[in-house]
Amino acid sequence: MRQGSIPGARGRVLPMTLLGDPVLHAPCEEVTDFGPELVRLVEDMFATMYHARGVGLAANQVGRGVRVFVYDCPDDEDERHVGHVVNPRLVSAEGIVLRGPEGCLSLPGLEAGTERYDEAVVEGFTVDGDRVRVWGSGFFARCLQHECDHLEGRVYTDRLSGWRRRRVLRKAARAPWSN
DSSP: OOTTOOTTTTOOOOOOOOTTOGGGGSOOBOOOOOSHHHHHHHHHHHHHHHHHTOSEEEGGGGTOOBSEEEEEEEOTTOOEEEEEEEEEEEEEEEEEEEEEEEEOTTSTTOEEEEEEEEEEEEEEEOTTSOEEEEEEEHHHHHHHHHHHHHHTTOOGGGGOOHHHHHHHHHHHHHSTTOO
């Protein structure tokens, strides 16, 4: 992406993949072609995330089973973090484990208290193939962990147990978007 361009400005809004779709529950493939199709996908993902009013979006949430995510997310100090990571690896998740409300664009309108570490580091690449390392704390760390989970074929409900899990899955089954 060109420096100075607004992410998603030239993108198109893609259909959102919802809970239950097999692409959300399978590990994503590594990106091997860093060409114009990848640039277009990242632009489209930003446009889709902004349209849905999200703070992060993984490629499988728009039906693409590749290891890419985008984000525009504040941390707990309200500092805005904007970017994307191709072939991300969660290299550390540490600090204090906090249970906080977590939602997902693939489960619209639902959220549940989910435990996450309050610090996270992700390493990967940009669409140009340059190495990138992203450090996050607080809410932004939650976002990084959430998006990495998506690329491993997990959604936040997979981290829940007991009544929290049952409650959110019951609500999902009754949601108008549910199959």
